[in-house]
Amino acid sequence: MSARPLDCEEVIERLFEYLDRELDERQIADIEHHLARCRDCFTRAQFETRLRARVSAAGTVTAPPRLHQRIRQLLDRFNDGEANTHH
Amino acid sequence: MPLAHPDTQAPMPLPQATYRGGSGIGMSDRDIDNRQHWFEQRLSPLLDRLYGCALRLTRDPDDAEDIVAEAVGKAWSRLGELRDPQCFDGWLLHILNNVFISEWRRRQCRPQRPATAEDPSPDELDSSTFTLFQQLHQPFLLWWGSLEEQFFNSLLHEDIQQAIDALPDPFRVTMVLVEVQGYSYSEAAHLLGIPLGTVRSRLSRARALLQKTLWEQAGDAGVRPDDGGTGRQRP
Numbered sequence: 001m002s003a004r005p006l007d008c009e010e011v012i013e014r015l016f017e018y019l020d021r022e023l024d025e026r027q028i029a030d031i032e033h034h035l036a037r038c039r040d041c042f043t044r045a046q047f048e049t050r051l052r053a054r055v056s057a058a059g060t061v062t063a064p065p066r067l068h069q070r071i072r073q074l075l076d077r078f079n080d081g082e083a084n085t086h087h
Numbered sequence: 088m089p090l091a092h093p094d095t096q097a098p099m100p101l102p103q104a105t106y107r108g109g110s111g112i113g114m115s116d117r118d119i120d121n122r123q124h125w126f127e128q129r130l131s132p133l134l135d136r137l138y139g140c141a142l143r144l145t146r147d148p149d150d151a152e153d154i155v156a157e158a159v160g161k162a163w164s165r166l167g168e169l170r171d172p173q174c175f176d177g178w179l180l181h182i183l184n185n186v187f188i189s190e191w192r193r194r195q196c197r198p199q200r201p202a203t204a205e206d207p208s209p210d211e212l213d214s215s216t217f218t219l220f221q222q223l224h225q226p227f228l229l230w231w232g233s234l235e236e237q238f239f240n241s242l243l244h245e246d247i248q249q250a251i252d253a254l255p256d257p258f259r260v261t262m263v264l265v266e267v268q269g270y271s272y273s274e275a276a277h278l279l280g281i282p283l284g285t286v287r288s289r290l291s292r293a294r295a296l297l298q299k300t301l302w303e304q305a306g307d308a309g310v311r312p313d314d315g316g317t318g319r320q321r322p
Contacts, residue, residue, distance in 0.1 A: 016294065020265060022272055047220045047235060052266060054239075055297070058247045059267035061139035067152045071134065071159055078163050079123050 003033035011041045129175045143263045144187045146252045158183035219298040241308040250300040258293035
């Protein structure tokens, strides 16, 4: 099954859906066929992929010691509660 | 069905007592100890991720801590409902998101709260087609190097956090779910109780606004196409 030729506009329009893995196999093949041949769109895809990775990394932040302590206390409380339930 | 997070770590078997229904009758002290140990072992490396996601969702460190603590409490009490131990990370993040969304909806219902941003401001509309790539990409090589490289080299973790935090609530929450946490559009739509098309449009606007903010920050850091790319150093 050969890929459907897409123009740059169509590829850029669907680029984020492609990066978000929202496309089906056929659509992915069409986009990748274009990206393998078009330097501009390939460069754009690389740029957005790189930026996306940096944005995704913003979802990890060192938890403050106060939160660690709070979670510790919470778990101890649950543990005590559960131990009491079973005795 | 628990939603698996893309960052789900290596499998670690859940003690059998949990499969039998969590705090079910007949658990020995050893079962309880094993379960506690298992839970803590899985939770510990996930805490920075939970806190980071909560912080991006709430924008407030105290609220983020509250949400993480509530999610951990719920996860512990519902551990018996976790069918696939390999999905623990995604399952706990899912609980955290639900805790946040419940609280968010509750706050939105308050009459004194100003309407937020399903209707963007004129400035946001101006930004809706903005792309960083168009600003930074040069189809030819410059003697001082690529502006894109300069942009990424000067882009701090803090810059991205600030740019996400600056987004209007509905845009930010959708973007955090999809781009930071890796939810699919339909999962995000289901979580937020909005149509799929709304997820798409919010994401599109969120990305444009985020990129515009990053572009402005890059200007502050000296990354501009018209300054010879010399780029002053950040303080």
